[in-house]
Amino acid sequence: MALDYSQKVMDHFMNPHNVGEIPNADGVGEAGNPKCGDIMKIYLKVNPDTQIIEDVKFKTFGCASAIASSSMATDMIKGRTIEDAWNLTNNAVAEALDGLPPIKMHCSVLAEEAIHTALNDYRAKHGMNIIPMEHHED
Amino acid sequence: MFCYMDHTATTPVSPEVLSAMMPYFSENFGNPSSVYSFSRKSRAAIEKAREQVASSINADPSEIFFTGSGTEADNWALKGTLEKAIKLGKNHLITTKIEHHAILHTAEYLSKFHGVDVTYLDVDSEGFINLDELKAAITDKTALISIMFANNEVGTIEPVTEIGTICREKKIPFHTDAVQAAAHLNIDVKAMNIDMLSMSAHKMYGPKGVGALYLRKGMRPENFIHGGAQEKKHRASTENISGIVGFGEAMKILKSRLDDDKAINSARRDKLIAGILGKIPHAKLNGATGDKRLPNNINFSFIGVEGETLLLDLDYKGISASTGSACSSESLDPSHVLLALGLKHEMAHGSLRFTIGRLTTDEHINYLLEVLPEIVAKRRAMSPLWEDYLKTLGEKA
DSSP, X not given: OOOOOOXXXXXXXXXXXXXXXXXXXXXXXXXXXXXXTEEEEEEEEEETTTTEEEEEEEEEESOHHHHHHHHHHHHXXXXXXXXXXXXXXXXXXXXXXXXXXXXXHHHHHHHHHHHHHHHHHHHHHTTOOOOOOOOOOO | OOEEOBTTTOOOOXXXXXXXXXXXXXXXXXXXXXXXXXXXXXXXXXXXXXHHHHHHTTOOGGGEEEESOHHHHHHHHHHHHHHHHHHTTOOEEEEETTOOHHHHHHHHHHHHHHOOEEEEEOOOTTSOOOHXXXXXXXXXXXXXXXXXSBOTTTOBBOOHHHHHHHHHHHTOOEEEEOTTGGXXXXXXXXXXXXXXXXXXGGGGTSOSSOEXXXXXXXXXXXXXXXXXXXXXXXXXXXXXXXXXXXXXXXHHHHHHHHHHHHHHHHHHHHHHHHHHHHHSTTEEEOSOOGGGBOTTEEEEEETTSOHHXXXXXXXXXXXXXXXXXXXXXXXXXXXXXXXXXXXXXXXXXXXXXXXXXXXXXXXXXXXXXXXXXXXXXXXXXXXXXXXXXXXXXXXXX
């Protein structure tokens, strides 16, 4: 099936931002599973005084929209506080990419989930309460 | 560079085929069913094409029935045979887990709406059925055995002659989907004891929208398309004359160069397989090797990467290929063929198929071998799955 990706999706797919790992990251989160063909891993570096995400990296196994969603979502939370970053929704990621094909919307959900998991990992390590995760149907 | 590596999906109409077709659009447009002399040209053209198709598989022209596609031929063989057999108390169909959806979805339909009991034979890790399992699956209710000649995804060629012998001994009709095989292999329906065989023109440099069903004398599945007396009252519809003419011409040409093409394609295929295995670590060839594999099929899984990303990266470099990954399909499941071969989901998601043919040059093979290792390495470097895989091997990313 030929998928019509937006130019933005293709740009982020061909030259993704924030690829890699952060050694001794303050928060690490993973979402997806190999069976479905998507795994996203997010690494956070958070300033403990300001609670600002100073650096973020990702590694993703998945299709073009999964890689583009990882790239865009990490761009969107960089420089924001952990509270702020929590409010990033999958729809906002998809919109920032000028939309995703309907069958690929789950890729943006994956980005949201991976970020939430990484943020909760940070919170747990710093004695903060864990925020319950919403599980999307798709 | 435009490097078309998807000849199994479809092929371009060859110039000779196109010129053979041209007179049958605006010039000799007569309806073959009409009485007047003008229409004789159309009738004669169809009969010539029927002979061309028949002789290339050692059939009699009266045994060839043109259809609108290979898929239609498959539908006809299965539905037409089972519908008739059910009335005689036989409702069992034997097929395999690696058939094209033209067979699998038709079998599902027959099961759902006609209560047909379907046995889906397993295949081994290279994609071969087991002949003993086939024999054991046969019951006194078995109405039809439909097993593909060669698989479209991994290129494995099934033991058709042996299957034909078993079917003939048990007096059960044998249908084979030869949509891919007919474009690459010598087929002799008599020697192979094949009772029904599906073909398609666009896989062999003919036009899209035309196929054929070979029905051995005595095989009379119930009609699939009703509404006219065409094809000796067995397949209604005004004939697609230009398409049928193109099919006949394409098959004639194919047959005349088949042995040469087979040798060239096999050599390129094996060069590509050896090159990928040599240049890309942890690459897994899917399917059989040597003479048991279609001469034009190369199918690999690359652990740690997902097929669609590779397809897009290849497309950016001008290379057209195909994948068994779910991400390139409407569903979220990866290829049923690769899963039936025993591949884990992540390996099926990471599959790539290259199918070579007349558009392929040695330059294309070298170009692909130059580009592919970089692409796989780039995508593996950003994959957490690859990282985990290397950890299990004790290697460093």
